[in-house]
Amino acid sequence: MTSVTSTSTTGTSYTSSYSSGIDWDSLIEAAVSAKTAAADTIDTKISDNEAKLEAYEEMQTLLQDVVTAAQALRSPSGTSAKADDVFLDRAAYLTANGDVDESSVLSVTVEDGSDFGTYDVEILQIAKAHKVISASVASKTEDLGYDGVFSIGLDGGESAEITIDSDMSLSEIAEAINDVSSTSGITASVVKISDSKYELLLTAGDTGVDIITSSVSGDDVLAGIGLTDSSGKFTNVLQESQDAIVSLDGVEITRSSNDIDDVIDGVTFHLYAETPDDTSVTVEVDTDLSSVKEAIQSLVDAYNAYREFAYTQQQVTTSGSAADDALLFGDGTLRSANNQISDALNTMIDKLSIADIGLSFDSTNNLVLDEDVLDDALLEDVEAIQSLLSFDMTSSSSSLGLLARGASAPTSFTLEIEVDDDGNITSATADGVALEVSDTRLLGIDGTEFEGFSFVYVGTESKSIDVEISYGIAELLYNATEAIGDEEDGTLAEIISGMQDVNTTLEARADDIRDRAETYRDSLTARYASYEAKIAEAKAMLAYLDALLNSED
Known part of the structure; x- marks a missing residue:
């Protein structure tokens, strides 16, 4: 009797050695394939979605790069954002x-x-450090034979006591002094005059202050090596300490250091040498033009990287269909981003445009920067460049300040602020639109055109304040690209999250279809195995009957 075997491993033979001659495996695979065809279609949909997701994620990343580049040029509001503002970078x-x-x-x-x-600066004298040197000894390594304790330090500073033993050499004395230099502020070194002459050099760590020494107990070690005389005075002063003297716009200033940082807030003068007679140096503190130029170049680079991506998404084949790389061909979000970015870059601000800073478009709408034009514009009027690129607000009251800003307020509006007898703000409106009052802060309400704006009013009386706002090109670019490309709540973030959810649902559906198909496979395998067994049994019975009938003959 022919045997029948079965297994439940997917993709392997379920029945073998068919006595019936029926190919049960092929029948099972055909039936299961019919069941899993829907899952294969879902897999194709998931694969297409993943390719599109990658395109959306690339678009999001490129837009975030534009956001970052625009942030530096839009004069962002808020204390923490000031570090991003390239127009606050300063250079001398x-x-x-x-x-x-x-x-x-x-x-x-x-x-x-x-x-x-x-500022006009004359350096009349630079600060110098006190330097003193000992008499000569024949060897830097031989024991000097002194036992004593001396103190050493800078005038007005902390002193350190140093113990010297009779078996210490000149080099070891220098090492002992250096071991406490963090306390004393003095460093020591051994100077080789010749093969038989070595001297100990002490140098003050600060300029404009004297080295102070004294013998504490035992041998007068410093007098012994000829650094001081019997009265404690230094025998050989290589360089007297002295203060720096600077004339700033005719005002003479004396400081102990060559690094002067307490004359003008935020400005540090580093002095190297005296200015010759009848000479001076003019120091102009102004916007760091190189930083502004680099920021503009960074914006151009970020935009062009995005533009190359967008251009790829618009390509068609010779037959007129979307190119293989154009995964977002005809996509509404991409089209919206392109339009908003184009609108921002083509905006005129007070009769100025990007052409005034050397920017133009090439045949594929990439930005091209003429550095010569930009350099001239920066040197001529950097404030005009800032006005072209940045957000700006002016008001009719010095009591009003801006803490944060949104993207949709009108360029001109009037704030009406009501204050009670105690000086507390009771209500505020902007062109009739109510603002939320929080102590001295006036907050735009979500859903209104003043959403995102936060003003501070420090006045004590009711007042009507006229406000003018200018949205520069970098500000417009930032608002457009941030709204679409923000990782948390931008348009693309919602699309990406939604597509990821769809893929998760599709994957679960495909898995469910395949699980049910495998259950169906097991059922068919068992059923067909039963059929094969019965056929085999019937054939065996038929063979037995044939044999029996033949034996009767």
Whole structure:
């Protein structure tokens, strides 16, 4: 009797050694394939979605790069955002007056946000550190034979006591002094004069202050090596300490350091040498033009990277159908982003356009920067460039300030602020639209055109305040791209999240179809195995009957 076997492993033979001659495996696979065809269709849909998701995610990333680049040029509001504002970057521009090399006598560092200003600087004297040296000894490594304790420090500072043993050499004394230099502020070194002459050099760590020493107990070690005389005075002063003296716009200033940071807020003068007679250096604190230029170039690069992506999505084949790489061909979100970005870049601000800073479009709408035009514009009027690119608000009252801003308020409106007898704000409106009052803050309400705006009013009387707003090109670009590309709540974030949810649902549906198909496979396998067994049994019976009938003959 022919045997019948079965297994439940997917994709392997379920029946073998058919006595019936029927190909049960093929029948099972055909039936299961019919059941899983829907899952295969779903897989194709998931694959298409994943390809489109990758395109959306790339678009989101590229738009975020535009957001970041635009942020630097839009004069963002809020204390924490000031660090992003390239127009608050400051630089010091030095100009020599007379026969002096300005960079060899002076450098200046400026903190971002410092006030503009121009100063005439003469360096009358630079600060110097006190340096003293001992008498000579024959060897730097031989024991000197002194046992004593001395103190060492800077005038007005902390002193350190140093214990010297008779088996210590000049090098070991220098090492002992250096071990406490963080306390004393003094460093020591051994100077080789010749093979038989070595001297101990002490140098003050600060300029404009004297080294102070004294013998505490035992041998007068410092007098023994000829650093001081019997009265404690230094025997050989290589360099006297002295303060720096600077004339700033004719006002003489004395400081102990060559780094002077307490004369003008945010400005530090680094002195290197005296200016020759009848010379000076003009220091102009102004906007860091190189930072502005770099920020504009970064915006161009970010936009062009996005534009190349968008251009790819618009390509068609020779037959007129979308190209294989154009995964977002005809996509409404992409089209909306392109239109808003184009509108922003083509906006005129006070009769100025991007052409005034050297920007133009090529044949594929990429931005091209003419650096010569931009350099001239920066040198001529950086404030005009800021007005072209940045957000700006002016008001008729100095009591009103802006803490945060939205994207849709009108460019001109009037704030009506009501204050009670105690000076508390009771209500506020902007062109008749109610604002939320929180102490001195006036907040735009969600859903209104003033959403996102936060004003602060420090006045004590009711007042009507006229407000003018300008949305520069970088501000418009930021608002457009941030609304679409923001990772948390931008338009693309919603689309991506929705597509991911769809894929999750489709994957679960495909898995369910395949699970049911495998259950169906098991059922068919068992059923066909039963059929095969019965056929085999019938054939065996038939063979037995044939044999029996033949034996009777």
